[in-house]
Amino acid sequence: MTKPVVVGVDGSPASMDAVGTASREAGIRGAELRLVHAVGGPSALLPAGGPPWNPAAAGVRELLDGTLAAAERRARDTAPRVRITRDVAVGEPLMVLEIASRTASLVVVGSRGLGAFGSLLLGSTSAHLAAHGRCPVFVVRGRPNPAGPVLLGVDDSVASGDAVPFAFQEASLRGADLTVVHVCPLGSPDGYDGPADPPFVTYDETHLRKKAEHVLDAALAGLREKYPDVTVRLRPVVGRVRHTLIGMSADAQLLVVGARGRGGFTGLLLGSASQAVLHHAHCPVTVVHHRGEDPAATGGRTEDRL
Structure with a gap:
């Protein structure tokens, strides 16, 4: 069975672009798409009353559900037949993606972001996963030539x-x-x-x-x-x-x-x-x-x- 394609989701435009790319990659592989959102970054990223170690706290669940639902809609618009699962993980984004890579065929990240993955998405995340990840890391950037090699x-x-x-x-x-x-x-x-x-x-x-x-x-x-x-x-x-x-x-x-x-x-x-x-x-x-x-x-x- 083909291992899933994992994509880091934080709700930023770059993250949503990564979701679209990941869904296409899952589609051509015949793989499941796994949407991963990390909870445990800076507390400023979470609503008041929602400590980072408790994603079920007041306001946090609604925030997560909205972010993941939007990501799932983007994925289905891109690749309607791909099976999609959601995963909310407690931990720092780098560690969450590193752990997710152990059971993935591909990890997809955006080149920039504003949310939990935020400033980590350009360079440091891909370099970290290149050194410690267990699968290829796909960094979404530039304007690819679809007819190119x-x-x-x-x-x-x-x-x-x-x-x-x-x-x-x-x-x-x-x-x-x-x-x-x-x-x-x-x-x-x-x-x-x-x-x-x-x-x-x-x-x-x-x-x-x-x-x-x-x-x-x-x-x-x-x-x-x-x-x-x-x-x-x-x-x-x-x-x-x-x-x-x-x-x-x-x-x-x-x-x-x-x-x-x-x-x-x-x-x-x-x-x-x-x-x-x-x-x-x-x-x-x-x-x-x-x-x-x-x-x-x-x-x-x-x-x-x-």
């Missing part, structure tokens, strides 16, 4: 191993092409993606491009045969990682990246490159958390993170 960023770390099959599945479910990009940063064969290229550095662009092609071939091994319906386009690029991803996202309907690992997209997505993609990508971003061992936790070398 699914865009997948890969590197040579183990974390890309989970993002790659997810991107193939997404492209297959959506009937979309899949563009797979690996960026070898300018500066040195080992990669450099700082604020500017260091002075007097020389590099062999042909070597870097061949290295990118090798990474792409290795990442896609066996998946083209598993998804023969997906048209795949490989894009080995020599340039700057974040600029490349953000630029290419303008023509995509979804950007998929891995989280955790060594360097490249995965390491960067827990640092400043994460903020760059989540703030500036032109389409929604799905962060796929690596479920295997973290090289840093097993004695592996972790590259500098921006």
Whole structure:
């Protein structure tokens, strides 16, 4: 049985947009949609007389019912056949969504909000769930091109191993092409993606491009045969990682990246490159958390993170 799609609900416009997106995602997966509202944030978000640990207190139940009912209407308008459940959880939003991710196929959050999830929804929630969640995290942002491809960023770390099959599945479910990009940063064969290229550095662009092609071939091994319906386009690029991803996202309907690992997209997505993609990508971003061992936790070398 397909695990549910979970969406954080707080009543804000961004949250309602996330509900619409989550219902579509549930529809194409044949999954249940689970609306989750967290009670336990700042007391200013609750009516007077309703302590955050008691969602049944006077006025709070009416507030929750109204918020969740509006979210359910939005979901049904978008995907009438999707089964919908509601869940009011006591706790901080980050922890509530992290726990919900343990039994979900996908967690959907908005890029901004004003309610309980509020300021957490841009960057910190997605970064937190990328590091600690148990399923992919879909951040609703930008204006996706519905006719565009699914865009997948890969590197040579183990974390890309989970993002790659997810991107193939997404492209297959959506009937979309899949563009797979690996960026070898300018500066040195080992990669450099700082604020500017260091002075007097020389590099062999042909070597870097061949290295990118090798990474792409290795990442896609066996998946083209598993998804023969997906048209795949490989894009080995020599340039700057974040600029490349953000630029290419303008023509995509979804950007998929891995989280955790060594360097490249995965390491960067827990640092400043994460903020760059989540703030500036032109389409929604799905962060796929690596479920295997973290090289840093097993004695592996972790590259500098921006």
